[in-house]
Amino acid sequence: MATPILTIVVPCYNEEEVLPETVFRLSSVIDALITDNLVASTSTMLLVDDGSKDATWSLIERFHASNSFVTGLKLARNAGHQSALLSGLMHAKSYSDCVVSIDADLQDDTDVIREFVLKFREGFDIVYGIRQDRSADTFFKRATAQGFYKLMTSLGVKIHYNHADFRLMSKRTLDNLEKFQEVNLFLRGMVPLLGFPSTQVYYTRKERFAGESKYPLRKMLAFAFDGITSFSVTPIRFVTLMGFVLFLLSVVAALYAIIGKLLGANVTGWTSLVLSVWFIGGVQLLALGLIGEYIGKIYKEVKQRPLFVIEKVLKGSAQEQEELSVTPPSIPAASNRR
Known part of the structure; x- marks a missing residue:
């Protein structure tokens, strides 16, 4: 050659x-x-x-x-x-x-x-x-x-x-x-x-x-997250799967509460209720943030600004x-x- x-x-x-x-x-x-x-x-x-x-x-x-x-x-x-x-x-x-x-x-x-x-x-x-x-x-x-x-x-x-x-x-x-x-x-x-x-x-x-180094921890994490969300929709699918699992758990909890009520058991459950609300709220915010990240990438792509x-x-x-x-x-x- x-x-x-x-x-x-x-x-x-x-x-x-x-x-x-x-x-x-x-x-x-x-x-x-x-x-x-x-x-x-x-x-x-x-x-x-x-x-x-x-x-x-x-x-x-x-x-x-x-x-x-x-x-x-x-x-x-x-x-x-x-x-x-x-x-x-x-x-x-x-x-x-x-x-x-x-x-x-x-x-x-x-x-x-x-x-x-x-x-x-x-x-x-x-x-x-x-x-x-x-x-x-x-x-x-x-x-x-x-x-x-x-x-x-x-x-x-x-x-x-x-x-x-x-x-x-x-x-x-x-x-x-x-x-x-x-x-x-x-x-x-x-x-x-x-x-x-x-x-x-x-x-x-x-x-x-x-x-x-021009890549401190903050930039390294941003670069890694950018790479993950640019090449895979698996995180979005994971959120969907997590939502489905939480739905099944909520059905089980509802059945437990109904059965307890019918049997005359005292369902106090204040601590578990508060923890559940905080947990589900955190998951929802995490899911919204992840979805927003993908939407933000779409926003950048459609603007077609020069790199x-x-x-x-x-x-x-x-x-x-x-x-x-x-x-x-x-x-x-x-x-x-x-």
Whole structure:
């Protein structure tokens, strides 16, 4: 096969502390791949600034001026990790044969990208990076993450265990991913739906090189809940089942009360009544909240607002060549036309 053009997409949000090391390591990876003739010399990395409030974009501009591998994409506002990642993927697919996505924190092993490319050259359209060792994570984060993957699998969602957003995708998979017009993004659940030939590469997850995690507990829980409600209606069905079970229990309680009344028993039952009212009221509020979550997702989808707005683009040689190849012929001046 012809030497493929590779683009490494890196979403960045307030990553000024780690970005110099990220650029250095990824530049070394690309340079080694080019030297070994595994990727084309026009291969680059695309740093996507997701509305950072620090010096992230200034650093991207500086690296672009001094490093031929660095290109940049600046979003007009903070769109969120998944939207920022998607913007980079959709931008890179127009001039790339394959695209690797990786976070800027260097917890994912950059050396594994070589294995991604080798698998791509073997004919795989999607290569998933799977974390085989999460010892660098805290016990709480490791337990909750693994519990999330197991829960998603039990709900019938096709998701790769211990896989985040470290993966390689071919151009044709990205072309088909673009057809998914979803506002509620959960890429690690969307990509397996494409169904193209795929494989897995295992690696050891490392500690964050510098800076603070951009996914505190609140965001992790919101992301997990968004993934569950975006890909499964099982929670709604569970509410229906719970309502049916509570109805059966209420019938049993009613029969018990009627029989007790007929037998002349004193039915005081104040405590049990109050507990039942509170319990059923809590279940009802929980059910309404869950239904409201699904309705809210429908509301977002029908508005069809753009997921991201691109403010600036720092181009590389591959993009410039692509633009030149599609530039229409110049139109003769009006005075020369008959």
